[in-house]
Amino acid sequence: MKKRSYKQNCSLAFASDLLGERWTLLLFRELLIQPCRFKQLNQWLAGMGTNLLTNRLKELEHDGMIEKLDPESKRSPYQLSKTGIDVEPIILSLIRWGYLHGETQQDYAHFDHWDLLAMKAFFNPTLGNKTACLQFDHPTLNAWVKVSSEGFSHGMGFNESAKITINTNIQTFQQALTSGQYVENTEVKNFIQWFEVPERELQQF
DSSP, X not given: OOOOOOOOSOHHHHHHHHHOSTTHHHHHHHHHHSOXXXXXXXXXXXXXXXXXXXHHHHHHHHTXXXXXXXXXXXXXXXXXXXXXXXXXXXXXXXXXXXXXXXXXXXXXXXXXXXXHHHHHHTBOTTTOOSOEEEEEEETTEEEEEEEETTEEEEEESOOTTOSEEEOSOHHHHHHHHHTTTTTTOHHHHHHHTTBOOOOOSSOOO
């Protein structure tokens, strides 16, 4: 499939050629969270179709935006290249914009690991003063988040340095915060001080 182009000598047009195709930004979302195999991407991007997913991965790999963890293996997970990782600030800005101007639809698909990247979008390294690490241990999300003056980091699975385990997903965790739960927990206090989430009618990461 030949990739479409605006054929304009303009940096915005060039960026749009690379990132503006349908599903491309959502592919970046997944790979900013973790390296992914084709099967995982096909699951989390339901509606994209396997042929389009295959073509889009080939295009991004050709453009140097993604690469395989193991170039010698056809079944290797995909990850972002250094050039691809440089797109992250754009993605985070779009998440913040979408949070303010979008509207949650109850019948739309949602996977809980997406909220890890949403949390990163609202992380502010100037707000906190103590390192904190939370473990989320829930049937739909097994992941950890660490925040400090050095930045925001996350990973799937367990982190032994986490001082508290949250047995919910991230959205339920935030709902618990707004209802006054965890007010006495020092580690949670140290964690949430790093985030600046603008108010809107429906609060969620």
